[in-house]
Amino acid sequence: MKPITIRGISEEAAEYIRREARAKKLSLNKVVVSIVDQAAGRNLTEAENPKTDYHDLDDLFGVWTAPEGAEFEKNVRNLRTVDEELWKDSR
Numbered sequence: 001m002k003p004i005t006i007r008g009i010s011e012e013a014a015e016y017i018r019r020e021a022r023a024k025k026l027s028l029n030k031v032v033v034s035i036v037d038q039a040a041g042r043n044l045t046e047a048e049n050p051k052t053d054y055h056d057l058d059d060l061f062g063v064w065t066a067p068e069g070a071e072f073e074k075n076v077r078n079l080r081t082v083d084e085e086l087w088k089d090s091r
Helices: 012-026 028-039 067-081
Strands: none
Touching: 012 028
């Protein structure tokens, strides 16, 4: 792609671009390209728009005691087996 030179960017806009670059750990060029792509209605690539890590369910992780976990595993063990009768050819 042909490079484009942009002149006359306000100090506020330049600072915004620098802040975004630092926050997203991207180059200034990638931030500007992302902004222009967004304004043009293009979807950003994952590299330009990294996934957000959510921590909504963290308080539920690892809350079972060892006996509760063992009981759960015992109760779902039969769900991990294949019933051969269901997979026989019925022709």
